[in-house]
Amino acid sequence: MEPYKLFEAEHKFVHLIWEHEPINSTELVKLSHDKLGWKKSTTYTVLRKLCERGILRNEDALVSAIVKKADAQQYESQTMIKKTFDGSLPQFLTAFLKENKLTEKEAAELKRIIEEAAE
Amino acid sequence: MEPYKLFEAEHKFVHLIWEHEPINSTELVKLSHDKLGWKKSTTYTVLRKLCERGILRNEDALVSAIVKKADAQQYESQTMIKKTFDGSLPQFLTAFLKENKLTEKEAAELKRIIEEAAE
DNA sequence: TCCTGAAGTTTATCGCAGTAAACCTTATAG
DNA sequence: CTATAAGGTTTACTGCGATAAACTTCAGGA
Numbered sequence: 001m002e003p004y005k006l007f008e009a010e011h012k013f014v015h016l017i018w019e020h021e022p023i024n025s026t027e028l029v030k031l032s033h034d035k036l037g038w039k040k041s042t043t044y045t046v047l048r049k050l051c052e053r054g055i056l057r058n059e060d061a062l063v064s065a066i067v068k069k070a071d072a073q074q075y076e077s078q079t080m081i082k083k084t085f086d087g088s089l090p091q092f093l094t095a096f097l098k099e100n101k102l103t104e105k106e107a108a109e110l111k112r113i114i115e116e117a118a119e
Numbered sequence: 120m121e122p123y124k125l126f127e128a129e130h131k132f133v134h135l136i137w138e139h140e141p142i143n144s145t146e147l148v149k150l151s152h153d154k155l156g157w158k159k160s161t162t163y164t165v166l167r168k169l170c171e172r173g174i175l176r177n178e179d180a181l182v183s184a185i186v187k188k189a190d191a192q193q194y195e196s197q198t199m200i201k202k203t204f205d206g207s208l209p210q211f212l213t214a215f216l217k218e219n220k221l222t223e224k225e226a227a228e229l230k231r232i233i234e235e236a237a238e
Numbered sequence: 239t240c241c242t243g244a245a246g247t248t249t250a251t252c253g254c255a256g257t258a259a260a261c262c263t264t265a266t267a268g
Numbered sequence: 269c270t271a272t273a274a275g276g277t278t279t280a281c282t283g284c285g286a287t288a289a290a291c292t293t294c295a296g297g298a
């Protein structure tokens with residue numbers, strides 16, 4: 001399995017952990033119950049699988065992420081653009097902005113981000 | 120089911136059709152066999168489901184798309200950004216560009232696209 | 239009249255993601 | 269000692285997406 005590929009349930013779970021890490025595993029069971037409606041065993045099953053894949057770690061009942069949020073996001077955005085937009089960022093942006101107009105301020109911020117990635 | 124949501128297999132299939140529409144259904148069976156390795160019945164099963172959901176149409180053995188590519192792309196990009204980036208385009212761009220540097224020319228094109236969406 | 243190929247449906251199998259019940263082990267408060 | 273809670277694992281069911289085998293219907297050529 002590709003390292004960063006997350007299934008839907010895993011995705012929600014990992015996002016939850018990024019928001020709360022490091023977190024005690026019993027706390028995590030409570031949190032998953034509240035936010036995702038999961039039973040204890042579900043939490044531990046998903047947790048273990050993600051640990052086996054090197055995405056999370058659980059040491060002495062303290063859970064944290066090995067894969068950093070930014071890296072996983074990078075992977076996901078890249079994968080999506082490849083799959084849906086032929087790998088073309090301009091094609092993506094065009095599609096996305098078609099129904100999402102920008103304020104001047106937002107536009108300026110985006111342009112700054114682009115300039116920083118240029119050359 | 121949300122109208123534009125496509126599963127993996129459907130996704131590939133619809134992309135194939137966008138590239139070839141309008142296309143005779145028997146031709147499509149051949150095409151799906153060549154490009155996706157599908158049997159005839161698989162093609163017809165997937166086709167029918169997508170027709171029922173109003174995404175494709177099959178009239179007198181002529182298959183075409185009801186949902187336009189640009190709209191489906193827009194939906195997908197939006198959904199992904201909501202799910203993975205909290206709905207934030209800047210967050211998305213930052214992540215994507217972290218490992219993807221741009222030439223001056225590409226940067227200029229992106230800025231143009233952004234300016235067109237501002238106003 | 240029979241055959242063939244186009245066009246499509248009915249019905250099923252199968253693997254996997256999602257979810258959890260039931261069980262286990264160890265530490266420790268009473 | 270012993271009941272309880274923390275911190276898990278083992279095992280399994282279930283629904284659904286992916287895929288297809290087998291059947292049906294009908295038009296048109298030999």
